Amino acid sequence: MKMAVFLGCTVPVRNLSYELSAKRVAGELGLELVDIPEFGCCGYPVKSVHHETAYLLAARNLALAEERGLDICTLCSACTSVLTEVSRELTANEALLDATCKSLGMLGRRYSGKVKVKHFVRVLYEDIGLEAVEKAVKRPLDMFSIASHYGCHYLKPSEIYDRFDHPEVPQSLDRLVAATGARAVDYRTKKDCCGGAILGVDEETALSMARAKLDDISNAGADAINLICPFCSVMYGANQRKIGAGRDVKYDLPILYYPQILGLAMGISHEELGLMQNPIRPRALLAKIS
Amino acid sequence: MESAQKKDVPVVTVLDPKFKYEVAREPGGENIKYCFQCGTCTSGCKVAEFDSKYNPRKIIRMVILGMRERVLSGDFIWLCATCYTCHERCPQDVRIPEVMNALKNIAVREGYIHPAFRAQAELIAGYGRLYEVDELANEKRTDWGLTEIPQGCPEVAEIYGITGLADLLSGGAGGKL
Amino acid sequence: MPSMLQDTGFDARIGVYVCHCGLNIAGVVDVEAVRESARFLEGVVVVRDNRYTCSEVGQKGIADDIKEFMLNRVVIASCSPRLHEKTFRTLLEKSGLNPHLLEMANIREHCSWVHYDNHEAATEKAKGLVHSSVARARLLQPLSRTKGRVVPEVMVVGGGVAGISASLYLGGMGIKTYLVEREPSIGGHMAMLDKTFPTLDCSLCILSPKMVEVAECENIKVLSYSEIEKVEGQVGDFRVQVRRKPRYVNEEKCVGCGDCVAKCPVKVKDDFNRNMGTRKAIYIPFPQAIPPAYVIDDQNCRYLTQGKCKICQAVCERGAIEYDQTSYVETIEVGAIIVATGFQPYDPRGLPQYGYGRFPNVITSLDFERLICADGPTYGKLKRPGDSQVPKRVAFIQCVGSRSVASGCRGYGLDAETGSSVGATDPKAYCSRVCCMITAKQAFMVKEKYPDAEVYVYYIDMRTAGKGFEEFYQRGRHEGIVFLRGKPGEIEERDDGCLRIISEDLDSGCILDLCFDMVVLAQGLTPPDGLVEFAQKMNLSRSEDGFLMEGHPKLRPAETAIDGIYLAGCVQFPKDIPDSVAQAGAAAAAAAVTCSKESIEIDPLGPVIDEALCIGCKLCEMLCPYGAIKVELTDKGPKAKSIEVACKGCGVCGASCSTRAITMKHYTDSQLTAQAKAILEVV
């Protein structure tokens, strides 16, 4: 299976370990991820400012993938949502496709509406399949308890994701965690938003939202948080100290990207998965394995 | 358009009955008039739980009533985290986060843009993405065995030109907020 | 016969009448212009416009013209023929003309009502419709109607309170009535209720006397544990095939002593008690069941599934157990059918945010009825299913599955095992009409039994339109029930089994974060299980909401588009008990009218088959939805034959015949072509 990997803005600069581990694990599982250097902004951050621009930015990326005859595999949930939305709209709405093609034409590009978009984790869940994932596990992580944060755009709005998982009772991440042998930790605020999208508008509220979840996850006795989106990683990783500092709480909740968890279970070394490059170094966790 | 405040009593005497149609014509705003004020959206909204400034139901109400100026100039419309929790549950399929986007789009055209969003939009125009990929970053990437990423992406700025966003941003949008 | 269909060539003398219908038509269409445009059409001898053609004056004008101008065709441009075709056909008949020489142009529903925003175009379209009607009228032929017999008996399908009431009305009029019920006992949902709003009478105390009356009425035959397999025929003369499922207990011999139950070794969940209690494999759904006979559940009976046991047979002194019963089909002839198959409560698993099925203390309103009922699984103690504690704080949530459009993630659940999405029902856009009162009643019942309990009701709007309803709602507030405007987004279960609800209280402007011991979801009412297939068998249409469509939303609420088939109760739309009973009365009256007739005139709309052209290919036979055309072997080979009584004149055979051997009597090819040509000339 071969797909174009859409890294987005944040991953290739700030979450290299996510990219590294995803590519590494994908290779092992027979998923070839192709880089397309010309990819630009997915469009998500400007959707609320200028709808048309966002759509065109997304369409440009779809066109780039179509030129190479590839579907898109994403790492960031926000990119997933806007690329999926636009790819579906363009397939369903001919008038919009025509108008978009006209604008793309000015850039010397064309798009005919063929590209499908899927989050990396959804590819693992649906296309590689839980069974194959389970089979790839060589070192079951039964000493780990991991709390998954689904985030928002991986599952919602659900109508663009073919009901592959239910946003009100999500299971896919927990099942993928369980497949590695780790305990999937349930916690009260599992479905809640990280608050990342309003960090620049109202930092206090955004951090309160993240804090509520950090508290819950800690109380639930998890060793780590399983993340699948670089935006959420900003909230729980980069800002974890800040959130704690405000209240004299010291969280020590390593964040792991799902491919890192899976990679560990597959027996890949933590160096190859960039674990120590994560925003919170998972020292205690790694000690548990060795 | 709104009149004086009587000891914190917000008295509204003028409503713009066309505003709801204007929003309904904007992509994402199509279903706004279906809202029957059940409160499901606010009940599940995490932002509303932490910040009393934000209440999606009330914003929709204000739009339907026609409080155009107050809504478009308010910083509260920028507070939606677009988590889509309400979207999944709204019994009238109002598509609230999309409505918020529609409102923000109109606000931008009216000269109101939140500085954080303006900054993001400008960064993207400049670098083609939210962050600059400088030489240092690429060096690190090659060290890790990852492919280099071209610096800048001029087509993105071209797109801003085609859609008119470039003009909007340079035309002083955001001055008002 | 075929020769009758050819143009006999005599001169058509047509009268054209364009109706204003007050301002319904004239407010949009320029009626005078339409009238004038028809004046010089071929064959037209007189044109007029009327304010109300259907009025006494309007009709008399036409009758006079028929005489004076010796009209032999009449074209009326007015409303839909569904409303007045009968009126005008009768008028023609009284004036000595064959009723089939009438042609109607629908310039109201098809024109003025839909084109209210463009008067000119509407006028042009009306002209086109009138011209095409004149063109067809020229070719109309007199047809003779046949008479069908009337079987003066009725079948009522569905034995809820609606079906029971309809049967009693009919039985009381001396009309033989078959009451067909899918379950082992009649009674429907009302038998499961504890008390009924707004008077709080005990539900079974008022229902079971009626059920006994059914059993005792000599004109009513109850066919329980039975379903409709097939319906043929038409008004006055239906042949219904009823599948009788085996009870394995002889209804006549069983006296309901219950010796068998005591000894039966198999315990299963009791569906009558909403799976909250248990019953045996041989059981009676509830003590007042009619027929009062036991039944063996063949999915669970040890003998029927594994081949050994037979304990019940050994203990039954009356020898009523018959393991060798099998299902069979009984054909019953009736003149009319009343459909009263009720409703199905909405399954809230389609809205997993409320946790039904996952959180034991989240229950539905129907579950609540069983829990609070003295005959229920807890003998009337309101014990929450999670730990059998009596709740101190109870919340009700309104509009669960009602007033909601199906989009987003609504309407499906996830299978916990496989993670794949499983079908649950989509929530419904309509208001289920009875839930506000059901909740008001149930909240009141909690207060009545446990005065110290705190009771909260989350609602969007309280709808209490009905006799005594608003007063009941007021009484509830007086008792201390708190009504909260604002619909919760989700329910969370805490470790102690309590349920947390965060909501916006619209009236105080606060966000409420409250915990409850039990939450009752006011589930909406949805079309009954299997209604889609059932409607297909009966050829009935359903409205957009999924319920069966009435004959006319205002004037024929208890009838259907099919003559001789009537509706009663919730199968037409959610309603309460008094409304179900009232509609049952209306349906019974309509069915009785049909049964009182000596014969029924059948419209001669069927096919005429030209045997010389028919090649016996059977295409028409395969396509006819009514089984009304069959290919038979004749001495000239296989030829299609029309079965007139079964034919509804839909025209499928005529349209599909590849050799054009079939002509529809009242819709001949030449008539339709002329009509099409005329309208094309105008546009």
Ligand SMILES: Cc1cc2nc3c(=O)[nH]c(=O)nc-3n(C[C@H](O)[C@H](O)[C@H](O)COP(=O)(O)OP(=O)(O)OC[C@H]3O[C@@H](n4cnc5c(N)ncnc54)[C@H](O)[C@@H]3O)c2cc1C
């Ligand atoms: C929880 C709850 C509480 C309520 N409380 C009240 C109240 O207090 N007061 C009040 O006025 N109303 C109340 N109602 C409404 C009341 O239940 C209905 O008005 C009434 O039951 C409608 O009767 P019905 O005969 O139309 O339908 P049903 O009661 O549903 O009866 C239909 C019957 O048809 C049978 N059937 C279905 N399909 C077939 C088939 N294909 N072939 C043969 N048989 C079939 C069913 O088995 C059933 O016996 C309540 C409803 C609910 C859900």
Ligand code: SF4
């Ligand atoms: S959930 Fe939908 S209908 Fe209800 S108040 Fe919010 S927007 Fe309006």
Ligand code: SF4
């Ligand atoms: S999408 Fe916006 S309004 Fe809706 S729940 Fe999330 S933050 Fe609140």
